[in-house]
Amino acid sequence: MIWASGNKSTLSSLLKLANRIASEKIRSPNITAFNSNQIIVRILGAIASGILLILIHPTPDQGWLAWVCLVPILLACHRSSIGFSSLLGLITGLIYAYGVFFWFFHLPKAGAVQSIPLAIIIALYVAVFAAFASRINNNFLRLLVLPCIWITVEWLRAHAGFLSLPWATLAHSQHQNIGLLQYGAFTGTYGISFIIVAGNVLLANMIIMRKVSIEQWLGISTILLLHLYGHSLIGEPELTxxxxxxxxxxxxxxxxxxxxxxxxxxxxxxxxxxxxxxxxxxxxxxxxxxxxxxxxxxxxxxxxxxxxxxxxxxxxxxxxxxxxxFTTDGGSKGEGxxxxxxxxxxxxxxxxxxxxxxxxxxxxxxxxxxxxxxxxxxxxxxxxxxxxxxxxxxxxxxxxxxxxxxxxxxxxxxxxxxxxxxxxxxxxxxxxxxxxxxxxxxxxxxxxxxxxxxxxxxxxxxxxxxxxxxxxxxxxxxxxxxxxxxxxxxxxxxxxxxxxxxxxxxxxxxxHGDLFLWFVMGFSALALLLSLLSRQTSHTQKNGRN
The missing domain is CATH 3.60.110.10 (Carbon-nitrogen hydrolase)
Known part of the structure; x- marks a missing residue:
């Protein structure tokens, strides 16, 4: 009962914060017009996402919060400048890094100074996502592209040379969600993260629009059906x-x-x-x-x-x-x-x-x-x-x-x-x-x-x-x-x-490996290119009429 009461309190606070951010956004569509209170509200949104990204991993391992963890940062970045959104992403990423990787301080000789590069590197990935989130204002395009951006960033985290650290990803938060996990056999963990981000974008779009469209209902229904179908994939193959x-x-x-x-x-x-x-x-x-x-x-x-x-x-x-x-090469002296x-x-x-x-x-x-x-x-x-x-x-x-x-x-x-x-x-x-x-x-x-x-x-x-x-x-x-x-x-x-x-x-x-990842990365790049061309055409036509 105490935990249930805590969950209701958490959700209530998040809804109030989301409404506050959304209302500030409607009144002030440009970051240059924000007053100090509006900026603070958006920073609070970034902080909220950072905290939620901690809570979805052990401990306390509340994976259900993954479905709302990006909503505050998405609202905070919507129609903000790319620089301010990147700063918000850094705030979210730093909180996430220090919260999830707090065990780093148990290592010998690991202190605050040594933790800074690790935290900044992890935070930069979130900042990249936040920057893209600020530049895509069309709700449908956001739903298509932002999940692709997120899993591209996750791929970079896993392929950054000696800086690679694919630890505590969004997909990892669903380790107890057995139905959703089954898609990993087809898409890898990137497909699971994709579905989670899509769910967050759907919720953020609803708050921004202050209504639920048919398309959004369809998106939510699709995610629910994916969960149900995932459970049907659990079976006993012909084990030898x-x-x-x-x-x-x-x-x-x-x-x-x-x-x-x-x-x-x-x-x-x-x-x-x-x-x-x-x-x-x-x-x-x-x-x-x-x-x-x-x-x-x-x-x-x-x-x-x-x-x-x-x-x-x-x-x-x-x-x-x-x-x-082993014996080293002795060089000209011949003594290794x-x-x-x-x-x-x-x-x-x-x-x-x-x-x-x-x-x-x-x-x-x-x-x-x-x-x-x-x-x-x-x-x-x-x-x-x-x-x-x-x-x-x-x-x-x-x-x-x-x-x-x-x-x-x-x-x-x-x-x-x-x-x-x-x-x-x-x-x-x-x-x-x-x-x-x-x-x-x-x-x-x-x-x-x-x-x-x-x-x-x-x-x-x-x-x-x-x-x-x-x-x-x-x-x-x-x-x-x-x-x-x-x-x-x-x-x-x-x-x-x-x-x-x-x-x-x-x-x-x-x-087949990361076939899904390469497909969605190509699709998102094409979608962004078409969007830019459409804007350029619209801008040219407008100048021609003037």
Missing amino acids: KTQKIMLVQPHISVHEVRGEQTNQLRWQKLDRLTRKAIETGIDLVVWPETVLRGLKSNPLLMRNIQTLCNDYQISLLSGVTEFEK EVKTRSFNSIVFVVPDKPSPVFYNKLILVPFGEYTPLSDYLSWPQWLAPVASELTRGDAYVHFAMPEGTIIGPLICWENLFPDFVRQSVMDGAQVLVQVVNNNWFGQSAQPFQHNIASVMRAVENRRSVVVASNSGPSQVVDPWGRVTAVTPEYFSKATLISEVQINDIPSFYSR
């Missing part, structure tokens, strides 16, 4: 098999990460947890990211792991930090220096076969696992403290279970990138296994936000995704984005055993 997988969540603290003694203690903890919880019929045991170190140079530990696999006839997949010595490369890796061990297979992480975390552009720039320490200089792997590797199931391994934030995961599936992965260690971020919203990306990858590719986390939550996601099993406790030791569905039928998105 299931596998029983056990996830071990050891909760190894950040202080237990180095040294041979702690390496042995961690092995003992993992071995004890595994042997205590294991049961008949388990096919695969998964240990999380970087829980062990230097297996290639530790034959005794490698034999212990092989013995565990042989004893229970299980395959084992574990995160490990690996090392490799011996150095060591470090890798964030996964080791895969099968019973009765002492030939472990390793996968070295391909997408490293900038400023965390490597320093970008280090050959060309010397980053100031106050901005970018020294990172762990890991080496990127050479190639992607699949793991084959004894009975033939193909595993696509993912390490940490590799699950954020749709193109990367899609390629793994197209190369044969029947199930995706992600190992992660998020306890660097403390008991924050970060692990929950991170796990949502795995839900999206499951739906997009119609593949089960298994997430083994050091401190939780560890979980299993089925091919329709439903979390079928999750560890009951967070930041504690736990094990999780679940039957996992294995699928070898690729989805439309797996086969």
Whole structure:
């Protein structure tokens, strides 16, 4: 009852603010005519959207607010100048960045100064969207083009080189909206974001027009029908098999990460947890990211792991930090220096076969696992403290279970990138296994936000995704984005055993990628071009009559 009362209060406040912005807009169609009160109202609209963009993600994970989160900023930008609208977008983006990414401050050496570039970069994307929103005043064109602009901006966030961060997108807010999620199998997450933005534009247009037209009713009905039809897409394909997988969540603290003694203690903890919880019929045991170190140079530990696999006839997949010595080029002197490369890796061990297979992480975390552009720039320490200089792997590797199931391994934030995961599936992965260690971020919203990306990858590719986390939550996601099993406790030791569905039928998105995105990007560009030509023709005809 208290929460329901809070929801009514929130909606009432948003409606009052929307009406205030709309009324100010009607009286003052040009930003140059705004007085201080009208400017403040529009700034409040930008602040409201920033707050709503925080609320739709964990925590508090109120995804239903995504359907109104952009309405205040859309109203505030309507018929405003492009400069003022960009400023409003920056305000919204900064609030969103600091609210959603507040876990950033849990990192060692991460403070207010280091957070500023991250917040500004994220805010700039929202500012670009706001700038376009201010220049498109035709309601029908807004409905067609603004969703395209938003998902184009989301695509840029995922393809910005070392600045890429496709985290906490609009689509992620709908991870519990199972019906809507199903469109990800055809359009990727961009299609889901497109529908959400279209819903927001419809509501904003209604407030601007102060009436509901037949076209707007049709738009709302279409979104409702999409939800209903999405539920009909949830089914049971002709799955070839299931596998029983056990996830071990050891909760190894950040202080237990180095040294041979702690390496042995961690092995003992993992071995004890595994042997205590294991049961008949388990096919695969998964240990999380970087829980062990230097297996290639530790034959005794490698034999212990092989013995565990042989004893229970299980395959084992574990995160490990690996090392490799190499000799530098000595130049004219001919005397090279011996150095060591470090890798964030996964080791895969099968019973009765002492030939472990390793996968070295391909997408490293900038400023965390490597320093970008280090050959060309010397980053100031106050901005970018020294990172762990890991080496990127050479190639992607699949793991084959004894009975033939193909595993696509993912390490940490590799699950954020749709193109990367899609390629793994197209190369044969029947199930995706992600190992992660998020306890660097403390008991924050970060692990929950991170796990949502795995839900999206499951739906997009119609593949089960298994997430083994050091401190939780560890979980299993089925091919329709439903979390079928999750560890009951967070930041504690736990094990999780679940039957996992294995699928070898690729989805439309797996086969064709971002076809929807390219189509709508081309369509929006054409619509904008035709609109500009129409304005130019109208302006020329008007001058001719004069």
